[in-house]
Amino acid sequence: GDSVTQMEGPVTLSEEAFLTINCTYTATGYPSLFWYVQYPGEGLQLLLKATKADDKGSNKGFEATYRKETTSFHLEKGSVQVSDSAVYFCALSPAAGNKLTFGGGTRVLVKP
Amino acid sequence: DAGVIQSPRHEVTEMGQEVTLRCKPISGHNSLFWYRQTMMRGLELLIYFNNNVPIDDSGMPEDRFSAKMPNASFSTLKIQPSEPRDSAVYFCASRGLAAGVGELFFGEGSRLTVL
Numbered sequence: 001g002d003s004v005t006q007m008e009g010p011v012t013l014s015e016e017a018f019l020t021i022n023c024t025y026t027a028t029g030y031p032s033l034f035w036y037v038q039y040p041g042e043g044l045q046l047l048l049k050a051t052k053a054d055d056k057g058s059n060k061g062f063e064a065t066y067r068k069e070t071t072s073f074h075l076e077k078g079s080v081q082v083s084d085s086a087v088y089f090c091a092l093s094p095a096a097g098n099k100l101t102f103g104g105g106t107r108v109l110v111k112p
Numbered sequence: 113d114a115g116v117i118q119s120p121r122h123e124v125t126e127m128g129q130e131v132t133l134r135c136k137p138i139s140g141h142n143s144l145f146w147y148r149q150t151m152m153r154g155l156e157l158l159i160y161f162n163n164n165v166p167i168d169d170s171g172m173p174e175d176r177f178s179a180k181m182p183n184a185s186f187s188t189l190k191i192q193p194s195e196p197r198d199s200a201v202y203f204c205a206s207r208g209l210a211a212g213v214g215e216l217f218f219g220e221g222s223r224l225t226v227l
Contacts, residue, residue, distance in 0.1 A: 034214045043116070043203055043218030044155075051212070089155065093213040098143070098167065100214045102155040 002027040004090050004103035012109045015082055021075040021106045023064075023090035031092040033057075033066050033073040034100070038087040047075075047088070080110045114138070116219035118204050124225045130192040133222045136185055137206030145216060146179055146189050147203040155203075161187065194226045 007022040025031065032051045036044040048057030053068035064075045073090060090103040117136040125131055137144050145160040159169040164181045172179070176195070181187040191198055201223045205216040 032212060032214050041220070043205075043220045044216075045218070046215055049212070049214060091214060098160065098162070098213060099157060100145075100216060104154045 002031065002092060002094055002099075002101045004092055004101055006088075006090050006103035006106050008104070009087075009107040010109055011106060012111065013080060015110055015112050016079045017110075019075070019077045019080045019084070019108065021088055021090075021108070023073045023075065023103060025071050025073065025090070025092050027071075027092055027094060029095035030068070031094050033064070034091040034093070035062070035064055035073070035075050036089040036091060036102075038089065038105070040086070044089060080108075082110050082112050084108060085110045116204055116206050116217055118202075118219035118222050120222055121220065122223045122225075124227065125194055126227050127195055128193045129226075130190065131194045131198075131224060131226075133189040133202050133204075133224070135187045135189070135204030135219060137187070137204070138208070138217055139185065141206035141208045141217070142184070143207040143209075144181060144187050145205040145207070146187070147205065147218075149201045149203060149221070150199075158189070158202075191224075194224075196226045199224055199226050 003026045034049045035047040037047045038044045048059040050057040050066035056065045062077045087105045087107045089105045119134045146158040148156045158171045159179045161181045179189045201221045203221045205218045
């Protein structure tokens with residue numbers, strides 16, 4: 001079945017550092033890919049998405065490119081802020097179907 | 113616009129008691145999802161509804177769990193009897209008809225502790 005694998009956290013870094021969170025997936029066909037963010041005490045929020053190969057999703061300074069050849073959707077941000085401290089979830093939805101499959105989440109802690 | 117509203121935000125109960133979690137989706141959304149989040153298992157989809165009809169409940173752990181959606185603006189997730197291993201954060205999410213499959217709006221969750 002479909003699955004999403006993320007790097008385990010926590011990831012701790014200093015303000016203005018570069019952030020990368022790795023995400024790879026297993027799915028048949030051409031799924032859509034997503035990054036969700038969960039701030040402390042809140043529900044998940046959609047951060048960005050990509051629906052086909054080579055698409056780049058971007059939002060709030062975060063970017064991720066849908067790489068079909070490596071089945072990856074790594075999240076990057078060039079200069080993180082303390083307010084980016086959160087748990088980040090990679091997810092996929094199949095080409096046909098209604099379910100969203102989440103990775104295990106990666107906790108990011110940005111220190112001033 | 114109000115987001116997805118869940119209640120209660122926190123619930124502490126004793127083993128064997130009945131627990132009812134409630135969800136009000138975003139007005140106009142036609143799909144509703146119940147997820148459970150634990151440290152050990154991450155985010156698990158329990159059940160989802162389209163147009164108030166349960167479509168897939170394969171994630172419901174066992175017969176102690178049941179979910180209903182009597183109308184487009186309300187859903188419940190019931191656990192009876194509750195057990196300590198049911199302790200988790202339960203999220204409700206909704207999706208609009210025109211949205212992509214993965215574009216869910218989540219509530220803030222209901223944190224359940226079963227003693």
